[in-house]
Amino acid sequence: MAINLTAYHQILGELAPYKARLVAVSKTKPVEDVEALYEAGQRIFGENYVQELVDKEAVLPHDIEWHFIGHLQSNKVKYIAPFVKMIHAVDSLKLLTEIHKQAQKNNRVIDCLLQLHIAAEETKFGLDETELYDLLDTWQQEQTQFSGVRIAGLMAMATNTTDETQIRKEFHQLHSIFDTVKNKYFSAQDYFKERSVGMSADYTLALQEGSTMVRIGSMLFGERNYNK
Incomplete structure (x- = not known):
């Protein structure tokens, strides 16, 4: 068994005071490793690759809550729409529209997180603040056209650095924007609560x-083994 159960229980202990949830990122890992962590009690798993997620979902327990956490192409939404619980990295109106379309085909509502670009690296995906508010303005004006999606919060990745001051500043920026978005667009909705x-x-x-x-x-x- 390749999983680290000691680390798993340590992380759960650290999350508990904050009432935060763990998404176990199982990309490139075999089904057996996912099963082992599932047997330990984990139910939320995150995958970055559509085909790998589809293959795992087909053979693993159906009470797993699958989250897609990678950069998602619009033309691949249809493959995960029948079962995915949450899509973490929605970075365009085009993608949000396609998720709605595919969710409706499957008589589902899919939780989505809007990805905000907070890192110093230009290579990371995500909306800047202007793009975020533009998307939300459109969503607000045309909510009936987005009944297949539920915007549940924001997500982001910090700069890949050892500078804790910079990382903390970037996380603080996301939470500040979250509060603004919550007050302006979701004050009456309790589902807008996630900061991933x-x-x-x-x-x-x-x-x-x-x-x-x-x-x-x-x-x-x-x-991770990227040469499997």
Whole structure:
């Protein structure tokens, strides 16, 4: 068994005071590893690749809550729409519209997180503040056209750096924007509550800055094998 149960229980203990949830990132890991963590009690798993997610969902227990956490192409939404619980990285109106379309075909409502770009690296995906508010303005004006999606919060990735001051500043920025968005667009909706930030290297800082959901892979499953 390749999973680290000691780390798993340690992380759960750290999340508990914040009432935050763990998304176990199982990309590139075999079904057996997912099963082992499932047997330990984990139910939320995150995948980055559509085909891998489809293959795992077909053979693993059906009470797993699957989250898609990678960059998602609009033309691949249809493959995961029948079962995915949450899509973390919605970074365009086009993608949100396609998720709605495919959700309706499956008589579902899919939870989505809007991805905000907070990192210094230009290579990371996500909306800037102007794009975020433009998207939300359109959504607000045309809500009946988005009945297949539920915007449940925001997500982001911090800069890949050891500078904790910078990371904390970026997380704080996301939570500040979250509060603004909540007050302006979702004041009457209790489902807009998720702030999905924090990974293996920075999740403790993310929790301190208000994260409700952390995405952790390598601490649980070991280093990923991209040459499988």
